[in-house]
Amino acid sequence: MEVPVLLPKIFNFPLTYKSDTKNKLKPGDIVEVPFGKKEEIGVVWNKIHSTNKAIKLRNINKKIHNFSLNNKLIKFIDWFSLYNLVPKGLVLKMCIGNKINFAKKENLTNFEIDKFDNKFKLNYEQRKAIDNLEKKGDLFNVSVLDGTTGSGKTIVYFERIKAILKKKKQVLILLPEIFLTNQFKERFFEYFNFEPAIWHSKITPKNKRIIWQGILENKIKLIIGARSSLLLPFKNLGIIIVDEEHDPSYKQDEGLIYNARDMAISRASIENIPIHLISSVPSLETFNNIKKNKYNHVQIFKRYNNFSLPKIKIVNLNQKLNKDEFITNDTTDIVNKYLDKNEQVLFFLNRRGYSPFLVCQKCGYKHSCPSCSIFLTYHKTINKMLCHHCGYQTFVKKKCIKDKSDCNFKMYGPGVEKIFEELKKKFPQKKIRVFSSDFLTQKKENKNILLEIQNNKIDILVGTQMISKGYNFKKLNCIVVVDADFSGKGYDLRATEKNIQLYNQLSGRAGRFSNNSTIIYQTLTPSHETLKDILENNPKKFLEDELIIRKKNKLPPFSRLIAILILSKSKNFSFQGAKEIKKKLLNIKDLEVLGPVESPLSKAKKMFRTRLLIRTKKDDLIQKEISKTLDSLQISSKIKLIVDVDPINFA
Secondary structure, eight states: OEEEEEOSSSOSSOEEEEOOTTSOOOTTEEEEEEETTEEEEEEEOSSOOOOSSOOOOOBOOEEEEEEEOOHHHHHHHHHHHHHHTOOHHHHHHHHHOSOOOTTOOOOOGGGOOOOOOOOOOOOHHHHHHHHHHHHTOSSSEEEEEEEOTTSOHHHHHHHHHHHHHHTTOEEEEEOSOGGGHHHHHHHHHHHHSSOOEEESTTSOHHHHHHHHHHHHTTOOOEEEEOGGGGGSOOSSEEEEEETTTTOGGGEEOSSSOEEHHHHHHHHHHHHTOEEEEEESSOOHHHHHHHHTTSSEEEEEOSOGGGOOOOEEEEEEHHHHOOTTOSSOHHHHHHHHHHHHTTOEEEEEOSOOSSBSEEEETTTOOBOBOSSSSSBOEEETTTTEEEOTTTOOEEESOOBOTTTSSBOOEEEESOOHHHHHHHHHHHOTTSOEEEESHHHHHHOGGGGGHHHHHHTTOOSEEEEOGGGGSSOOOTTEEEEEETTOOOOOOTTOTTHHHHHHHHHHHHHTTSOTTOSOOEEEEEESOTTOHHHHHHHHTOHHHHHHHHHHHHHHTTOTTSEEEEEEEEEESSHHHHHHHHHHHHHHHTTSTTOEEEEEEEEEEEEETTEEEEEEEEEEETTOOTHHHHHHHHHHOOOOTTOEEEEEESOSOOO
């Protein structure tokens, strides 16, 4: 008996093995098979891959009892692979991992659910929203819960989750950042009175084994996870929640490239269960589907307990900034009023490090990465220049080509470390902390920063974009955007959309428990159209206008884009390879190929980057034809291809 077995490797098809008739196998069964000189774990697949080659088939060693994947997950892996143009084996690897111990049964008592009643009172809008969501039933439908920041959207979908759990079904909550999970876990426990299982890349191998087995055995009912949790082997999934559905962090841009929000919708469709997308400013694609009545739209207009949105103050940096400072006197005066009331202030700047770059005043030299086509960022805490793309580090000191003495570097533009230093001078008596990925991952003492904020032991926070997402700080009533940049980048067609969403989310961190809050925008472009849209607080108007522009220019969501990145250590090989690939792709009907062009990030990790951009009709699943074409290419070993379906930027 011939059996197809998919291995968690780079293969895009299952290998064929022989099995004796005693070992009855069905799709989803987990087996041990010989592969080369080793033994590997694989999964019995649903279809044998035909080949013209004469291959001597090897026998399956054994079936792994007590574990199997269901047919819906196999179907989802097939779809995931096809849509994103990635090998099935690598998708399976995300599903079963490398360290799942199939020989050991784990203790799952920590995740048992007893009671989850709560004492939270819902307002009229929240109750109405829950009724609307429940009316759509327990079969596949996409509902968008769209509410003002601080309106209590989380409580609404918590109530929805409670109803699903009472039916003994499993629940998946997706969050865009792993940094959000700890505070979210606390809010969850406060509401449900039991510990949720947390899944992301930083959890221990043992916890991964426990959670994986618990989900497979239907003993763990609820998972809060990052992108990869989407491929866990749920046995009885009842609903998927995608919080902050607009967040670009749902796009995995290294390794297997995919959009977790879109794949979550696909999995919900295959599982035939509802999915709720949660946002205060929906993504343009989601907004378009609302307009087309493909998605159910549920809105909450008022903040919880009717707290008002922050007042907005615009500070023109062209007129107000003192020399060598980045925080104006006007801003300082407003901030002091909040600090005097023992309230917290956040200074927001979306730039890590101390300064974006240093320039020698004598010869004009700027430190650049030898492996990537970008300038290095200065980090004062380690006194080194750092590449945020590949991690390359070097010392600041350098001999000047002009007079052979040391370069005389001047810093241009602030990073969070520079703002932190300036704030310490302006507010010497206040406790100030930096909230960015560099600090949270490198310094053990900062692991408790969230607890310090919640207990009001920190007066001033200096944060990057990660602080704008989902945090709930009761005493935070003043936010200063140090440099509100609305210019965007030429290689990011979603730059304006992201700005609207970012600043909307950011303003939502303030005044969640107060009617007297302020957000200050320090900006060099006080008359910019994006700022006007923010001031009007009418994101729907912006989304409507943006859809008109996108339709006119044949851009998503009115077309499908697929980017192909051609990498090589030789710039010429990269460009010539792209030209040859374009010739082959043009044989596909109803397909437009733009390029080749040098990528804006023309070199990364010692590889030159050339781009092709495929454009086709939105409803065409052109991936099948593209996959056949790419598989038929005789690609040089000196070239590497990266395919990005539905790219969100073109760096």
